[in-house]
Amino acid sequence: MTTSKKYIVTILGQKYSLVSDEPEELIMRSAEIVNGLMAEITQRSSTVDSTKVAVLVSLKLARDYLAAQQVIQAHTQHYSHLVTVLDTALRTLSDSCQ
Numbered sequence: 733m734t735t736s737k738k739y740i741v742t743i744l745g746q747k748y749s750l751v752s753d754e755p756e757e758l759i760m761r762s763a764e765i766v767n768g769l770m771a772e773i774t775q776r777s778s779t780v781d782s783t784k785v786a787v788l789v790s791l792k793l794a795r796d797y798l799a800a801q802q803v804i805q806a807h808t809q810h811y812s813h814l815v816t817v818l819d820t821a822l823r824t825l826s827d828s829c830q
Contacts (some may be wrong), residue, residue, distance in 0.1 A: 734753040735753065736752060736753045737751070737752065737753070737756070737757065738749050738750070738751050739751075739752065739760070741759065741760065741763035741767075742763070742767065742769060743763060743766055743767045744767065744770050744774070744782065745815045746770065748763075763816060766793075767788045769792060769793070770782075770785050770786065770789050773785050773788050773789060773792075
C-alpha cells in the first residue's frame, strides 16, 4: 500500500502544495520541467498572463506526450514484427532438424 506525501514545489516564484503517492524525485523533476517551460515561454512571449502561459505549456507537454506515444507505438510494431520473424525462423530451423 502506498501512502501519500505532501510536497512543496515552486513554479515561476510561486509555491504550490501537492499531495501525491508518486516518488519525490518524479514530483520534483516534473515541477522543474514545468517551471523551465513556463519561464522559457514567459521570456519569449509578450504575454505575462500566467494562465495563457500555463495553457501554452500544457499544449507543448501534450504534443510531446503524443509524439512519444507515436514513437513507442512504432517501436512496439517493429518489435512485434521481429518476434514474428524470429518465431518463423526458429520453427523452420526446428522442422529442418527433425
